[in-house]
Amino acid sequence: MAFGGGLLGGCRPEEPDHESSAGSGNDNVLRISNWPLYIDAATVSDFERATGISVQYTEDINDNNEFFAKIDEPLKRGQSIDRDIIILTDWMAGRLIQLGYVQPIDDANFPNKKNLLDRLRQVGFDPGRRYSVPWLSVMTGLGYNPRKTGRELTSANDIFDPKFAGQVTMLTEMRDSLGVVMVGMGIDPEQCTIDDARAACAKIKRYRESGHIRAFTGNDYTEDLAAGNISVAVAWSGDIQGLSADNPDLRWVAPSEGAMIFSDNMLIPRTSRHADLASKWMNYVYDPAHSARIVAAVAYPSAVKGAGEELAKLSPELARSPLANPTPEQVAKLRGFKWLDEHEDREFNRLFLDAMGG
Amino acid sequence: MTSAPSPIGSRWARRMLDVYAGLVLLYLFIPIFVIVLYSFNQPAGKFNFVWKAFSLDAWRDPFLYPALVQAMKLSLKVATISTLVATVFGALIALALCRYRWRGAGPVNLLLVLPLTTPEVVLGSSLLALFLQSNVPTGFATIVIAHIMFSVSYVALTVKARIRGFDWTLEEAAMDLGANPFRVITRVTLPLIAPGIVAAGMLSFALSLDDFIITLFNAGNLVTYPLYVYGARRAAYPPQINVVATAILAISLLVLGAIVLWQNRTARETGATL
């Protein structure tokens, strides 16, 4: 049966259909899909000039699950998805690797791979980093407008402050939202059990039903926060930085109990005929100077050794910021999310979906 | 004939009724004003929901977003193909239902009405279920199949409403006068039912351009214009979307106006009402 095999452990994917990916093999175009607000204005054109490779950069990823739903069927059949690089979060990257949907990086074209930060070298979902390298790291914490909240926020439980009823949003990304709620409940997201998830989801559900949580969002919380429609959001660190030019009031804070950290990873779909070009792109952005340029624009931590020093040359203030350039000690205090097996993944998702409102 | 004596009482009551109706009409148009107005907006951020400043930027650069342009092209392609096919299928059905008396008319009528009483969610999901079971990948073909499916009913019923009551003995008369069947069809039948078919075709085209729910289920990872707008709720809602919508509105207005004028002219010429 074609359906029902969507989750991990489904049927083996068919061999890439050369007919359907014809036409993408000869041209010199690299097609990248990424999240919004995740790159600076110059990197693409600079890369094109430096290498002569044309780049089609699309910001069409807003949610890991939504994007996966779009690429699952084609990749299962070996049909091209017209992308050579897709950038997805750790856990989704792991799923794609397990499903055999991605192909190995062309290391011959990627000497700068040695610049990968040590702490990101060994990951359970991709031993030896054969298929993925981080694009940027992301921290999840609280974004807020101090003028609307009336005070500084410090704790993860501040989102449940009755004063903010109806003014709070959380993310549709389960691991982000659950993680923040869990640390507030004293649960370590890296060790959480299904019962922990049940408790955290029950809490979220209560606050959702009462209207305390106004909405569950993707990147779109930024507009509401900027406009003042909400005062507190479970937010990604760099987004606030990006908004701060027009909205100097906005702040991002890592909850005192601990913020979440994860990475979004570059992956090469198995149907891409441009693994070489993709690897060249990876090589380019793994040059510390180039990585620093991106960080300077989006304020998310780099995964590249030496980027911090380069960042200091571009923006000393950002280089001092724990958001854009956390020290190893600061990183050690951040939490990841436990790696979930298929059964847990389904169960956690079910609970969270129910908490969000069905 | 001017308006009939209104069955509702005093002058005052009639005035209130007119005002009320006028308000409802206004209510119908508020979003239209907003859509057109906001195509001239220069939004502060990525979402065109709050008025910031007047600007012609979006109109000067309507094709700024390649994904939007691509989505529009796909929508137009799908609408064209599905309209052509659905119009033929539907017109044939309408012809059969109106011109002949036959036993199958009842069931066919029922089959036409059934999709109209089924929520789009069910129409879309059931088609997807069929494609999943038959291992058919969703994409362009499945979108077109879906659009033809829901259009046929609308076309058939629209044409039927128009040609019901026609005097089909005209055809017999033509044949008595010596015309062969082919001439009868082209010179008598088709001109009679043409206006109905045109109207139905336009309806089908509009429905196809506008369709969201059914397309969502069967588009795979293709993006039509409504799907693009839907995705915009998370990422960005640029004023170019308003520009496209306004353009569609303007074109439809022109076409509608042209048809009304043409109808009035032929009505005046022939002294008949269509």
Next chain:
Amino acid sequence: MAGTAAGGSRQNPYAPYLLVAPGVLWLTAFYLVPILALARVSVNVTDAAWYDGYTRAFSSYGMHLVRSFGYALMSTVIGVLLGYPLAYVMAFRAGRLKNLLLGLVILPFFTTFLVRTFAWKTILNDQGIVVHVLGSLHLLPGYGRLLNTPYAVIGGLTYNFLPFMILPIYVSLEKIDRRLVEAAQDLYCNSLQAFRKVVLPLSLPGVFAGGLLTFIPASGDFINAELLGGPNQRMIGSVIQGQFLQIRDYPMAAALSFVLMTIITLLVLAYTRALGTEDLA
């Protein structure tokens, strides 16, 4: 009086069947068969009971079904309250403006459904005039906003399907023989009575059709809820979409879809029985 093509001997008796064949085959293949496919998928093939999809569907999402029908009903009722008077004025009081008004009612249709709904997101925005005015009049309940409330969702549903309500009512009012109305006015001293006794009953088929054309799509709609509502306003259409396209729980998704369709069909049948009208087309 319609003259059908008589002269049976000259007519090919198979002609109508041949004419309808393409369309009928298409509808059979892509409407009837899929419904069967849906039923097939909704039945669980794994170790659980065959009705497992249905039990899970009801237990998890019964509330969403009720909510969806509730919203749909409200928007239908409001639609009648808004649409009937307008249709009435168009039919009886507009005279030469009749066709113009008809065109105006249809015109909003030519903007995409989604873009129209997004426009309401603009109009009802927290920063917008509507919220500002209503807020200062203390008319806004809850958190003092319109977006992310049931009111916005019902408002959106009503708006989007209003033309579907107005047109059938207009058509049925328009068809009423004016002489009947005049006779009624002669019979009853009160014009209001003439309306109640003559016009209103004659327009019921139109109200019925308009009601159906509003209620049915509204109950399955989810765009209004997703764009204008909050997590507590989620409708069954969203659930079906999410279950089909993201979660891939096909038995549950198909069961929900099938249940929605069945309930609507039953409601339509009951409504038909109550109003006694049969001509739907």
